[in-house]
Amino acid sequence: MTGFTAHVGFAGWIQLVYVLAAALFVVGLHLMNSPATARRGNQVAMTGMIIAVVATFVLLIHAGTVTTTGWIVLLAGALIGSGVGLYAAQTVKMTAMPQLVSAFNAVGGGAAALVAIYGYYQAESTGGVLGTTSVFSVLDVLIGSVTFSGSIIAAGKLQGFIGGQPIIFKGGRLLNIALAVVALGSGAYLFTTPSLPALLIVVLASLGFGVMMVLPIGGADMPVVISLLNAFTGTAVAMAGFVIQNWALIVAGALVGASGSILTKLMADAMNRSLANIIIGGFGTGDSAVAIGGPVDAQVRSIQADDAAIQLAYASKVIIVPGYGLAAAQAQHGVAELGKILEDHGVEVSYAIHPVAGRMPGHMNVLLAEANVPYPQLVEMDEVNPEFPRTDVALVIGANDVTNPAARRPGNEISGMPILDVDKAKSIIVIKRSMGHGYAGLENELYFEPNTSMFFADAKKAMTELTSAVKTLVA
Amino acid sequence: MSAALLTDLTIFVLALLVGIEVIGKVPATLHTPLMSATNAIHGIVLVGALLIGITAHTTVGYILGFVAAVFAGANVVGGYVVTGRMLKMFRKKAPQPELESLDGHKGLRGLADRVGVGRGQS
Numbered sequence: 001m002t003g004f005t006a007h008v009g010f011a012g013w014i015q016l017v018y019v020l021a022a023a024l025f026v027v028g029l030h031l032m033n034s035p036a037t038a039r040r041g042n043q044v045a046m047t048g049m050i051i052a053v054v055a056t057f058v059l060l061i062h063a064g065t066v067t068t069t070g071w072i073v074l075l076a077g078a079l080i081g082s083g084v085g086l087y088a089a090q091t092v093k094m095t096a097m098p099q100l101v102s103a104f105n106a107v108g109g110g111a112a113a114l115v116a117i118y119g120y121y122q123a124e125s126t127g128g129v130l131g132t133t134s135v136f137s138v139l140d141v142l143i144g145s146v147t148f149s150g151s152i153i154a155a156g157k158l159q160g161f162i163g164g165q166p167i168i169f170k171g172g173r174l175l176n177i178a179l180a181v182v183a184l185g186s187g188a189y190l191f192t193t194p195s196l197p198a199l200l201i202v203v204l205a206s207l208g209f210g211v212m213m214v215l216p217i218g219g220a221d222m223p224v225v226i227s228l229l230n231a232f233t234g235t236a237v238a239m240a241g242f243v244i245q246n247w248a249l250i251v252a253g254a255l256v257g258a259s260g261s262i263l264t265k266l267m268a269d270a271m272n273r274s275l276a277n278i279i280i281g282g283f284g285t286g287d288s289a290v291a292i293g294g295p296v297d298a299q300v301r302s303i304q305a306d307d308a309a310i311q312l313a314y315a316s317k318v319i320i321v322p323g324y325g326l327a328a329a330q331a332q333h334g335v336a337e338l339g340k341i342l343e344d345h346g347v348e349v350s351y352a353i354h355p356v357a358g359r360m361p362g363h364m365n366v367l368l369a370e371a372n373v374p375y376p377q378l379v380e381m382d383e384v385n386p387e388f389p390r391t392d393v394a395l396v397i398g399a400n401d402v403t404n405p406a407a408r409r410p411g412n413e414i415s416g417m418p419i420l421d422v423d424k425a426k427s428i429i430v431i432k433r434s435m436g437h438g439y440a441g442l443e444n445e446l447y448f449e450p451n452t453s454m455f456f457a458d459a460k461k462a463m464t465e466l467t468s469a470v471k472t473l474v475a
Numbered sequence: 476m477s478a479a480l481l482t483d484l485t486i487f488v489l490a491l492l493v494g495i496e497v498i499g500k501v502p503a504t505l506h507t508p509l510m511s512a513t514n515a516i517h518g519i520v521l522v523g524a525l526l527i528g529i530t531a532h533t534t535v536g537y538i539l540g541f542v543a544a545v546f547a548g549a550n551v552v553g554g555y556v557v558t559g560r561m562l563k564m565f566r567k568k569a570p571q572p573e574l575e576s577l578d579g580h581k582g583l584r585g586l587a588d589r590v591g592v593g594r595g596q597s
Contacts, residue, residue, distance in 0.1 A: 122530050237523075
């Protein structure tokens with residue numbers, strides 16, 4: 001295989017084309033730093049991809065060693081995969097976006113692992129494995145397999161096939177360590193002795209490890225996990241690039257690995273949790289639902305749509321705080337409509353976006369953008385927090401832990417987590433289905449504040465009621 | 476250490492640094508599309524899957540190549556389409572309702588634009 005991809009002759013020219021493709025990836029990602037140019041960025045990156053794939057076909061034809069069966073198999077595979085990907089991408093609901101990204105991580109990591117497995121199988125059947133090739137092959141197989149199974153579990157959790165609660169069983173952690181030891185041990189064995197069965201053990205142990213790694217992680221941490229698995233896939237692809245000495249794979253994989261790691265860190269920081277803490281798990285079990293000094297016997301004030309509408313219609317500044325409850329109820333369009341009516345009525349409306357609102361970094365922005373909320377109205381946490389004291393009404397829709405003032409005090413599950421200072425608004429309306437707890441399993445002290453009113457309803461239904469009530473007021 | 480490996484490693488390290496540099500400036504608003512875009516970019520593994528064909532002359536080789544091609548194909552096409560779909564929704568101002576109905580034909584939209592169909596509305 002390396003004979004055809006070495007950096008000389010015809011293959012050398014193809015490598016140059018791959019460099020062009022890689023450059024387009026970088027330019028494309030660079031254009032993604034502003035919403036105004038982001039679409040062009042994606043198109044530039046896609047152009048790079050098309051160039052790389054076309055160059056590969058040219059290389060395949062030039063090599064002239066692809067059998068008829070080989071062509072049929074490759075083309076059929078690529079077309080079937082593309083069809084499935086296209087269908088999934090066009091039909092997925094924006095709320096289910098994280099699952100899809102996770103699924104793409106799975107197949108990307110799986111493909112990367114397969115490239116190395118094939119390379120190893122091929123090299124071994126023709127005699128001998130190069131030392132360096134073996135190191136990268138083993139890393140590729142390890143990371144690729146872990147990503148494959150881990151991403152499937154993550155997607156399953158988000159989709160609800162597997163319970164969102166952390167799944168912890170006795171000896172689970174021990175099994176995890178054992179799997180890691182077996183995978184690494186067999187991998188190390190491969191450095192000295194070429195052995196296909198040992199490679200198979202690496203694959204199986206890594207797959208097991210991926211499952212065991214994600215199972216104990218709670219649903220609230222899934223955004224971080226997906227981001228991490230995205231970085232893993234990138235790294236696996238880069239390793240595959242080393243295996244077949246292909247610059248396009250190395251550069252693209254490294255780009256994704258680096259960007260994914262940074263995104264993961266940003267996410268973890270936003271939740272004030274270390275990555276180690278998330279991976280080790282235990283958060284969001286719901287078992288630790290202890291009211292931490294919250295006024296247990298305190299009464300919450302309940303409110304109906306008409307009263308809430310009056311508050312909103314006569315406010316001069318309203319901040320809407322959307323959370324996952326909004327996404328789950330598919331209420332983003334209703335919220336956008338309400339926001340627009342208020343805006344047209346002369347109320348200053350903005351949306352406070354917590355970094356972990358939704359199920360992926362920036363997920364809430366996508367959901368609101370889908371509902372045609374202009375992006376300048378979406379304000380990030382650090383910018384919006386000073387605004388709350390001069391806000392008449394803060395409308396909290398399906399957000400819980402990110403508004404809990406308990407985070408400012410030490411000694412509980414969410415201590416130190418950056419929150420939206422919703423409690424500083426003059427008046428607060430919380431739309432929520434029940435008094436149920438958020439992922440942290442904590443009582444939200446915000447609900448017991450004297451200036452807080454609770455509007456108990458499904459977010460979508462609440463939006464319909466509120467919108468019609470506001471309409472009659474402003475008409 | 477061979478010269479080829481050294482070149483590969485150099486490229487790898489530089490690409491890592493570029494990745495860090497390019498991503499550091501992206502606002503939180505775009506984090507999900509960004510993740511989706513990088514998700515599509517790792518679909519470049521399709522190139523690796525296709526290259527299997529050069530040496531695959533056995534059943535095992537064909538099977539591995541086929542599965543890798545299916546996986547990578549889904550990754551790359553799905554990744555770009557879904558990113559495009561997401562980014563299309565980011566607008567500075569609320570759009571005309573007509574635009575929305577056109578958006579229903581996602582795949583055909585670009586083609587329609589190119590040949591001038593439906594241009595009157597957009």
